[in-house]
Amino acid sequence: DIQMTQSPSSLSASVGDRVTITCQASQGISRYLHWYQQKPGKAPKLLIFDASNLETGVPSRFSGSGSGTDFTFTISSLQPDDIATYYCQQYDNLPLTFGGGTKVEIK
Amino acid sequence: QVQLQESGPGLVKPSQTLSLTCTVSGGSISSVSYYWTWIRQPAGEGLEWIGRIYTSGSTDYNPSLKSRVTISLDTSQNQISLKLNSVTSADTAVYYCARSLVPYDRFDFWGQGTLVTVSS
Numbered sequence: 001d002i003q004m005t006q007s008p009s010s011l012s013a014s015v016g017d018r019v020t021i022t023c024q025a026s027q028g029i030s031r032y033l034h035w036y037q038q039k040p041g042k043a044p045k046l047l048i049f050d051a052s053n054l055e056t057g058v059p060s061r062f063s064g065s066g067s068g069t070d071f072t073f074t075i076s077s078l079q080p081d082d083i084a085t086y087y088c089q090q091y092d093n094l095p096l097t098f099g100g101g102t103k104v105e106i107k
Numbered sequence: 108q109v110q111l112q113e114s115g116p117g118l119v120k121p122s123q124t125l126s127l128t129c130t131v132s133g134g135s136i137s138s139v140s141y142y143w144t145w146i147r148q149p150a151g152e153g154l155e156w157i158g159r160i161y162t163s164g165s166t167d168y169n170p171s172l173k174s175r176v177t178i179s180l181d182t183s184q185n186q187i188s189l190k191l192n193s194v195t196s197a198d199t200a201v202y203y204c205a206r207s208l209v210p211y212d213r214f215d216f217w218g219q220g221t222l223v224t225v226s227s
Contacts, residue, residue: 001170034213043203043217044154050211087154091212095169096156 002026002090006099012107019075021102023088028068032092035064035073038101039084047086048073080106109134111204111218119198119225125191129204129218136185137162142207143187144214145178147200155200159207160187194225 003026013019023033031051036044046055048064051071061076075082083106088099115127129143136143145157158168160178168176177190187204201222205214 032212036214043205043220044214045217046213046215049213055215089154089212089214094167095171096212098154098156100153 001095002029002093002097004088004090004097004099006086006088006102008102009100010103010105012105013078014107015078015080017078019078019082019104021073021086021104023066023071023073023099025069025071025090025092029090029092031067032090033064033066033071034089034091035062036087036089037082037084038087044087075104078104078106109206109216111206111216113202113204113218113221115221115223117222117224119194119223120227121195121225122193125189125194125198125223125225127189127202127204127221127223129187129189131185131187131206134206135182136180136187137182140209142209142212143178143180144205144207145187145189146203146205146214147198148203148220149197149200157189157191157202161209196225199223199225 005024033051035048038044047058052064063074065072085101085103087101110132112130119125142159144159160166175192179188201220203220204218206216207214
């Protein structure tokens with residue numbers, strides 16, 4: 001299985017701050033990576049697909065980059081509505097696997 | 108707009124079989140464009156892919172669960188089912204069904220999830 005390692009596991013930032021989350025794959029996965037947002041008690045929501053493509057309707061403050069083994073997810077200006085846990089997911093190989101999640105809180 | 112709704116018993120006894128159904132509305136599970144997937148999430152933990160099924164009936168399962176899992180389609184009811192046998196407390200989780208686009212495996216629509224507790 002491809003292991004996906006996210007860091008940090010949690011972070012606290014102020015409204016308006018730039019927030020960056022990293023996801024590292026245990027082997028190269030090209031750009032076969034997606035990012036999701038999960039709010040408490042809700043299903044995950046797709047934000048970014050194929051490493052850097054913004055899903056329709058998702059605010060432009062969210063972005064992603066990377067390829068191979070190292071990926072980055074960025075919120076350019078943190079908003080109160082962004083409080084959630086964020087997950088990366090690879091689809092280079094089965095089984096599909098997710099990172100452990102990054103919980104984002106407001107300072 | 109596609110909607111997915113999971114249903115099934117919220118409590119299952121150890122060693123028994125967990126059975127869930129996902130009812131899809133606003134779209135057909137017979138579409139050649141999508142996989143239909145089950146994912147689970149223990150409380151306070153991350154997401155685990157259980158497996159998926161294609162309209163042809165072909166399936167892929169997580170090797171960690173493969174010996175215990177069956178996913179099937181009922182096209183007449185537009186439903187996907189999940190069966191997990193010989194359950195233990197480690198199978199207690201919120202179970203989600205989701206749609207993913209072939210071959211990109213990105214989950215664009217999800218059910219709201221259903222909590223299944225394994226306990227005697």
